[in-house]
Amino acid sequence: MNATSQIHAISGPIVKVAGPTDFSMQEMVYVGHDQLIGEVIAISDEETTIQVYEETAGLTPGEDIVGTSMPMKVQLGPGLINNIYDGIERPLKEIEKQSGYMIKRGINVAALDTNKKWPVTMKVKTGEQVSGGVVIAEIPESNAVTHKVMVPPQVVGEVVEVVSDGDYTVNDTLVKVKHFDGSLTEIKAYQEWPIRQARPVAERYESTIPLLTGQRIIDSVFPIAKGGTAAIPGGFGTGKTTMQHQIAKYADADIIIYIGCGERGNEMTEVLEDFSKLIDPRSNAPLMERTVLIANTSNMPVAAREASIYTGLTIAEYYRDMGYDVAIMADSTSRWAEALRELSGRLEEMPAEEGYPAYLASRIATFYERAGYMHNLNHSEGSVSIIGAVSPQGGDFSEPVTQNTKRFVRCFWGLDSNLAHARHYPAVSWMNSYSQYVGDLSNWYNKNISEDFVADRAEMVSLLHEEDQLMEVVKLIGPDILPDHQKLVLQTAKVLRLGFLQQASFHKIDATVPMAKQAQMLHVILYLHHRAKTLVQWGMPMSYISKSDIFNKVINMKFDVANDDQAVFENYYQAIDAFYEKAMEENG
Incomplete structure (x- = not known):
């Protein structure tokens, strides 16, 4: 027989029951006359605390709370794909049919269509x-x-x-x-399956295979592995959502789980509309045919926002168990953390930094640690990769959510508002970002791309960092004071920024780029740098070298070379050699 008790006190989404009860920790309960869904989050001899996943307006003390003797669960089966759910896995399309655009309190709709054969x-x-x-x-x-x-x-x-x-x-x-x-x-x-419990696996593998996204700033500079974790922090307008869309559309993941966690309703509506229009480049069919959307906007109950993260994770682990590579896009974990802060305040817990609960770090860790490349119980292999957007107020990366996220992710793609304002997209800062997967993936790059690629990448990063240091000098005294070999570094870094790091998300060729082409593009740019460096060492002035149109030609190769026609790169090597030989002849 299910336990029954009465409401004693109500504070927003928090409901309390006085005295001892027969409820168990994390048990799902039905609250009040409208049978609102809730979960037991604290038990003592004096009281039991329940967080309610629906709007509690109108609840009164004395109404019944009925236990289910089960933890908070989700249904996992056919019909999840191409569906849109709220934070506690209620299908929004079906709810709209029954109650219109507004979700009625206590509405109970099965997550899966029980009539479809x-x-x-x-x-x-x-x-x-x-x-x-x-x-x-x-x-x-x-x-x-x-x-x-x-x-x-x-x-x-x-x-x-x-x-x-x-x-x-x-x-x-x-x-x-x-x-x-x-x-x-x-x-x-x-x-x-209970949403707060990770599904079991046979073994966790090291992440040694990249999750290729078609975005050069990711694949070549700050790569993420299949089963890896990444954070995309950035202020308003820096392109977090667009970047997640690009990854969702072009990444070599089999299943996409998009969790809209606490974003504004109009933004979430735009996301849902955009996803329904996206075409899967693999099949030319709608991307929704391998996507699950979880929409929990900022005006929905705050407790459901907190649960939506775990709902998406559990669905992802279910498809991973089938042997699929799953990518989770969580937008944004900052709103999820704000939900934790509000619930903590309602529970009268001692606040930590900026009012967040003291357990913020452990909750973020629990979320990201469920990613991984796994050997499943059925001997298949699958992965869950987690890419979480972070929305620090005012773009301040020193705030608690961003700092704690950095502790538990191995990829950090920091978006720069200055790059975004300059229309440089993706606006990932090459100075504030990093990836700890480069070493793990080096064998894969050597085997599948080129033995030169890892060294080329290291040289590119070195040139960009050297440019950053030189720009401090240029800001003070101008570029003319620099010796020619440093002027060449600035010229090459410009080619890298405009011709490699910057990518046009709506261009028919440049929107997504295969890894082999990325490696060729980078090698061409560095080949030009080495040739020009030799000329400078022979005493040729940089003023002469920079007049050549070869630099603009190399910058524009991202638009001029088709993704499936990489033999054309030989023409660029020949053009660079011709430029080199001509310069040597003209300057004796």
């Missing part, structure tokens, strides 16, 4: 021994995703009954498994 192909037979993770059936969830129905992680036994291939709903039993103690488990096309 899916074409099921069975993969097991009677008599087989199965355990957690084993694929028992396959369902074409969309044109891009084959859904693999798996044995729940805790189930082990012998298959004693299997349905034939055909059309079934998510509630139909597909397989019956007999345990060693003689009990039976019915396995359906969906399973449930």
Whole structure:
């Protein structure tokens, strides 16, 4: 029998019950006459505290709270793809059909369509021994995703009954498994899982394969690995959402989970509209055919904003268990942290820096540590990569959320408002950003791209840092005082900035660039630098060298060389050699 108690006190999304209760920690409960969804977050002899995931206006003391004896869970099964959910996995499209544009309090809509029949192909037979993770059936969830129905992680036994291939709903039993103690488990096309508990895996691998995004500033300069973690901090208007869109569209991930966490309603509406229009470059079909959207705007209940992160993570881990590479876009973790701060204030907890709770760091760590490249229970391999946008107030990277995020991510793509104002996109600062995956990925680069690439990347970063130092001198006394070899550094850095780091997100060629072309472009720029450096060493003035149109020609190669026509790069090497030989002839 489910436990029942009465409301004693209400403070925003926090509801308290006086005296001892039969509720358990993290149990899901229904609050009040409208059956609002809540979760137990604190228990003592004197009171039990519950956070409510819906608007609590109108609740009064004395109304009943009914327990479910279960933790906060999500449903995992076919129908997640191409759907839009709120923070506690209620399908917004279905809610709109039932209640219009406004979500009614207490509305209870199943996450998965229980009436739709899916074409099921069975993969097991009677008599087989199965355990957690084993694929028992396959369902074409969309044109891009084959859904693999798996044995729940805790189930082990012998298959004693299997349905034939055909059309079934998510509630139909597909397989019956007999345990060693003689009990039976019915396995359906969906399973449930607590959102705050990571799904089990066999082994965590080191991240040695890059998550290629088609963005040069990421793939070549600050790469992220499959199963890696990255943060995109930046002030208003610096391009966080656009950058996440580019990654979602062009990254070599199989599944995209986009979590709109606490953003303004009009911005979230724009995101939803944009995603529905995006075309998947892999298949020329809508990108939504391999995307799940979770929309929890700033005007939705603050507790649901806090839960939305874990809802998205659990869905991502479910598809990872099928052997897919999943990329999570969380926009933004700052709004999630603000939800933690508000809930902490309601609970009258002692605040830490800038009012955030003392456990902010551990919550951020818990979020990012669920990323990884995994060996799954069914012996497949899959990954969850987490890319979280951070929105520091006033673009101040010293605030607590940004600083704590830096402790737990290995990629930091800091967006610079000065670059954004100068229309340099992506506005990732090469001075304030870093990636700790470069060493882990070097073997992959050597094997799959070029043995020169890692050295080329290191030389590029060195030139950009040298330019930054020289610009301090230039600001004080002007460029004319610099010796020619330093003027060449400034010239090459300009080519790197305009011709390599800057990328046109709507250009038919430059929007996404394969890794092989990126490596060729970088090598051409550095080849030009080395040739010009030789000329300077021979005493040729930089004023003569910089007059050549070869520098502009190299800058524009990103627009002139098709992604699938890399043989053209030989023409650039020849043009640089011709420039070098002509300069040597004219200057004796």
